[in-house]
Amino acid sequence: MPARTRTRTRRTTRRSAPSRPQGGAAGVLTGLDVLAAARPRWLRGRRVGLLLHPAAVDGAWTSSRDVVHRLCGARLRVLFGPQHGIAGEKQDNMIESGHGLDPMHGLPVYSLYSETRSPTPRMLEGIDVLLVDLQDVGTRVYTFEWTTALALEACAAAGKEVVVLDRPNPVGGEALEGNLIRPGYTSFVGLYPVPMRHALTLGELAALVNARMARADGGAAAERPAPRTDGVGVRCPGRCDLTVVPMDGWRRRMLFPDTGLPWVLPSPNMPTFDTALVYPGQVLLEGTNVSEGRGTTRPFEIFGAPWFDTREVRRRFERRRLPGLILRDHSFEPTFHKFKGTVCHGFQIHVTDRNAYRPYLTTLALLQDVVAAHRDQFAWKQPPYEYVTDRLPIDVLLGDPVVREAIEGGGDLRALERTWRPEIEAFRSESLPFRLYR
Numbered sequence: 001m002p003a004r005t006r007t008r009t010r011r012t013t014r015r016s017a018p019s020r021p022q023g024g025a026a027g028v029l030t031g032l033d034v035l036a037a038a039r040p041r042w043l044r045g046r047r048v049g050l051l052l053h054p055a056a057v058d059g060a061w062t063s064s065r066d067v068v069h070r071l072c073g074a075r076l077r078v079l080f081g082p083q084h085g086i087a088g089e090k091q092d093n094m095i096e097s098g099h100g101l102d103p104m105h106g107l108p109v110y111s112l113y114s115e116t117r118s119p120t121p122r123m124l125e126g127i128d129v130l131l132v133d134l135q136d137v138g139t140r141v142y143t144f145e146w147t148t149a150l151a152l153e154a155c156a157a158a159g160k161e162v163v164v165l166d167r168p169n170p171v172g173g174e175a176l177e178g179n180l181i182r183p184g185y186t187s188f189v190g191l192y193p194v195p196m197r198h199a200l201t202l203g204e205l206a207a208l209v210n211a212r213m214a215r216a217d218g219g220a221a222a223e224r225p226a227p228r229t230d231g232v233g234v235r236c237p238g239r240c241d242l243t244v245v246p247m248d249g250w251r252r253r254m255l256f257p258d259t260g261l262p263w264v265l266p267s268p269n270m271p272t273f274d275t276a277l278v279y280p281g282q283v284l285l286e287g288t289n290v291s292e293g294r295g296t297t298r299p300f301e302i303f304g305a306p307w308f309d310t311r312e313v314r315r316r317f318e319r320r321r322l323p324g325l326i327l328r329d330h331s332f333e334p335t336f337h338k339f340k341g342t343v344c345h346g347f348q349i350h351v352t353d354r355n356a357y358r359p360y361l362t363t364l365a366l367l368q369d370v371v372a373a374h375r376d377q378f379a380w381k382q383p384p385y386e387y388v389t390d391r392l393p394i395d396v397l398l399g400d401p402v403v404r405e406a407i408e409g410g411g412d413l414r415a416l417e418r419t420w421r422p423e424i425e426a427f428r429s430e431s432l433p434f435r436l437y438r
Contacts, residue, residue, distance in 0.1 A: 050068050056135065064133040081109060097114055099114065129161040130161070134147070136167065138199065146189070163245060170277075176427065187387070189396060201436070204436055280360050291338040291346070295340060296334060317369050
């Protein structure tokens with residue numbers, strides 16, 4: 001984002017912002033805060049839809065549903081909810097939400113995790129612009145990214161504008177990790193080839209996807225995002241008429257605790273920032289018969305199974321000398337999900353150095369050690385997974401069956417990781433024009 005655009009946005013918000021985020025000195029304002037303070041001209045007189053979830057709050061913990069209703073009144077026509085429901089109540093994958101009515105404002109609510117994961121023409125017919133306010137966690141398989149991508153496609157077809165109200169990438173905007181998705185392995189947990197940890201905000205990723213969609217249509221290489229004429233938001237060229245309202249004060253080096261913003265669960269099993277920190281690796285356990293800690297108070301940090309030999313797994317893992325974490329033996333009894341009501345033996349991951357910790361490589365290594373120690377008990381989960389019925393869930397999550405084969409066969413994971421460097425650097429170069437923050 002050009003420096004003059006950042007400055008102009010800051011002036012607008014600091015002059016009239018009603019409140020600052022609480023809990024830290026950084027004073028980051030989300031795109032929602034910026035929109036509410038600026039009341040841009042381009043929003044006036046337009047019929048609005050809003051895609052949101054419980055973590056879509058301003059710095060005073062007010063839901064974006066109420067903030068946008070104050071801005072637009074009766075012009076807010078419809079609400080949309082992603083996976084887990086608009087209230088965030090659905091616990092697991094492939095547990096769909098129904099459509100309904102918002103009890104607060106009497107608005108229709110459409111679920112985009114139902115018989116459809118994309119807004120239909122009928123859902124969009126009464127609006128001019130769709131606001132998207134979703135807290136992402138910076139991991140490729142988190143479906144809010146792809147709900148946004150599908151909304152871009154649907155709105156482009158229907159001639160509607162999309163405005164993404166940007167929010168922080170909780171795990172920072174610098175470190176990239178993991179392989180890209182291979183041809184034939186795209187899914188609702190990865191519609192476009194990006195690394196597992198991609199270092200983009202939701203707005204930046206939307207801008208990148210929008211440009212990719214245009215190139216897929218045979219269009220020329222997309223231009224860089226450029227500020228709107230009134231300085232509130234940047235236009236992002238591509239197939240869809242897309243605007244991103246950037247945050248004020250966020251920097252790429254920031255992790256979520258640095259922002260001073262309130263953490264609200266973006267999904268039922270993402271209770272803390274610590275969860276988000278391990279998630280780019282630990283989410284892979286969803287493709288196995290190992291508990292990822294659902295049914296405990298620390299999902300993804302805690303993991304294990306009734307048959308875990310923690311001494312043997314630890315012995316193998318410690319030889320790797322991976323940085324930034326401690327494995328602490330931990331037994332648990334899930335209240336739901338895998339091994340409900342059965343004592344599991346395993347570990348809790350304690351991250352001791354957030355900058356050195358490499359979540360994807362760490363979990364690949366843990367999986368390889370669990371497979372080696374428990375070949376008679378360990379198994380890959382069988383389909384379906386996120387509406388894919390013809391591939392192993394682990395392959396859907398990894399995006400490349402070669403990675404699974406390296407886990408099974410005891411391959412050199414660091415050597416495999418080195419083969420990803422060219423594609424990681426290519427992705428970094430491709431994404432640079434869409435980065436909106438220093």
